[in-house]
Each structure stands twice: as C-alpha cells, then as structure tokens.
Amino acid sequence: MAEIKLTTGNGFEGYEVVEYLGFVSGQIALSSNFLKELSSNLAEWTAQESTAFTNKLENASENAIENLIQVAENKGANAIIGVAINNMGFSNNSVGTVATGTAVRIRKKQDIHKVISSKIYVSNYYNMLMPRPVEVTLAGEDNVVKIAPTFYNYNQDEIRTVRCDIELTNYYEEKLLLQGIDFVFEKNNVSRLQAEFVECKLPMKDIQLIKDVKVYIQKYVTSKGVFAPDTDPIDVSMSGRSLISLKEKRGKDAVERYKSDGTTWLCNCGYINAAGDEECAICGRKEEDLKVNIGFNYEEMCNQMKGLPNVSAMKDVLMGYIKQGAIDAKYRMELLEIMESGLQYEKTRGDMTGTVLDKVIKVFEN
DSSP states (O other), X not given: OOOOEEOSSSOOTTEEEEEEEEEEEEEEXXXXXXXXXXXXXXXXXXXXXXXXXXXXXXXXXXXXXHHHHHHHHHTXXXXXXXXXXXXXXXXXXXXXXXXXXXXXXXXXXXXOOOEEEEXXXXXXXXXXXXXXXXXXXXXXETTEEEEEEEEXXXXXXXXXXXXXXXXXXXXXXXXXXXXXXXXXXXXXXXXXXXXXXXXXXXXXXXXXXXXXXXXXXXXXXXXXXXXXXXXXXXXXXXXXXXXXXXHHHHOTTOOSOOEEOSSEEEOTTSOEEETTOOBOTTTOOBHHHHHTXXXXXXXXXXXXXXXXXXXXXXXXXXXXXXXXXXXXXXXXXXXXXXXXXXXXXXXXXXOOHHHHHHHHHHHHXX
16 A cells, blocks of 8 residues: 555645545553653653653654554555644553544645636728738636637738737726737638737636727738738627627628618628629628628617607517518517516506516527
8 A cells, every 4th residue: 555644734735635534543552661660750860761761752652653554554544634642651650652643535636727718709890901800719728818819811812910909898898908919820811810829918817707809900911011901990880799690690700780772782791882783892792692681680679669658669669570570489479478568567567668678688689
C-alpha cells in the first residue's frame, strides 16, 4: 500500500477527502520498571538521565504512530488527519504514549479547466464593398480571453489583415473599447473569413454578460495595398431579437428588412439599390427573391397596436395578420390567449393595453 499521509490539521493542500473511515488510535507502553530505573526525585536527575527519559518517550511516540498507521491501513485508509500524541501514566506506574487521529481516503484535486465561449452578432455595418464584420466570437480558457471576428468578403479579395476597434456592451450598459486590434487570416479568396484569435483585456467572468458588439474598421490590407473606409459604419436599427431572427432567415450579413418605395429598394445587406436593378450591387441578392421572403415583421404589428384605445382594437390588428397567414402557428395560440385574458381583465381593472402589448412583444423577443 502507498505511504500513508499524516497531518495534525483537517486536510492536505491539493487533495480532497473522499471518505471518512473513523477514529483510530495506536498505543505503546513502557515497562513498569522504567521509572524505577531513574531517580525517583526529579530534582536529583542528571543530564544523562534526563536525555535517556526523553529518548525513550520519542521512541514510544514513533512506535505509537507506527501502530496508528497499521490500524488505519487495516481500515483501507491512505491518510490520517487530526493526528495527536499524548503521553500518560498508567495505574501500574508505567508510562505510555497514545497516538490518535481520523482515518480517511484522499485523492488529488482535479485541475479546473474552465472554458467559456460566446458568439455575438455585430450590430453595425459598412454599406460599401469592403470586408464586413458580421459576428464576434469571445473565447475564455483558464482566465485568458481571446476574440475573433468573422467577416463577409463580398469581393473575394485576398484579405491579409484588418485593424479594428471593437466596442463591447454588457447588460448593465457598460462599455469596453478594445482599440487597434490586428486580425490576420489563414484562408483567403473566400466569401466568409474567420480571423485568428487575439488575446484581449476582457475578464473571463464578463464574457456571458456581453450583449452587443460594434466593430469599427481602421484599416485593412489586400494584395492591392492598404485601404481605409471613408465613411462611418451604420448602426442596426432593429432590436437584438429581430436582428437574430432576420439573420437566421436571410444570412449572417443581413442587417435590414427588404423595403421598396418604387424608386429604390433596400436589400437585406443594407445597401440601397435603384429601381430596376435586379441584383444588389453589394451582396448579389435578387430583389425578386427578397419580395417573396419578406417574412413576418412583429415590430410593425406592435407599432400598429400602440396607442389603440382598448384590447379589442388590438385584437383586431392581430386577427388581420393571422388571416393573412403571416404569423407562425407556434405563436398564434399564445397571442390569442394574451388577447382574451386582456379582454377579461379590462372589464374589471380598466385599461390593459400597455400590459397586453408588453406580453405580445415578449412572445417574440424571449
């Protein structure tokens, strides 16, 4: 069996107790003639006699511990905690030593290898032909946090490196600006580029608090030279939940819903094209495809409900969208239940329009 560990304390650094096996003790008694061999008057002891007495007690302690270890081993222990040694006299004028402790089984603590990661969509965009950051990945490992954005490369240029400022916003609306970070790429000439991870100053515990990311490109390098954007990026206007929904349906570079006023049309990538242009000049999406894939705009419906005098009028708006087949079946029953509940409470509690509108919004944003 491996050597048993002993401590007067309650444990061992770097180890954890996995099983307590009970109290154990080991005794050793000196001969009854031991005291007679020495002078009965302690004041008359010589230095030699005192040393002999001390040595005998030390040997007794060692033998008591050996007995203690044997008892613990028999219980299946690999360690003893709370070890104590006491010398005492017995009734027959003999002297003995008792070693006590608690037998336990211990094991080495496992090294904690903590990994946290989060992917967040970028909430601003450049409305021009240049590398477009669309998503940022934060990865933390053993208290080291690294960051890497994903870019859409519409021109399929050979992008070598991009220098960015990145603004992170947490749920408390606190901001952290990471300035002048250079990102490089292993793979090029593809429409989507994943940058190499770069270490940043964000504490690992804050990764899951980040709710919003904006990326500001300072410079980027292609095989043709060094370039810098000549305009500021545009902030996405829709809510975070709406942005996620749009990207899931129309691609990670989507930042706006399709719109048309007869003279221009707004592409999902955010670029305004002239009427008659069949394809977007930036991303290549076809207008005809966007027309048939507009999807349900719940924010538009909620805006129509705002300011209405009662829940009954709000329900009429909802029924109009349901009759058009615009709302997915998974939402219809919940929305109708909200309206019916609002109608009932309105009879006894008065105006419920604000409460009902909040519940409708939560159906789509939670």
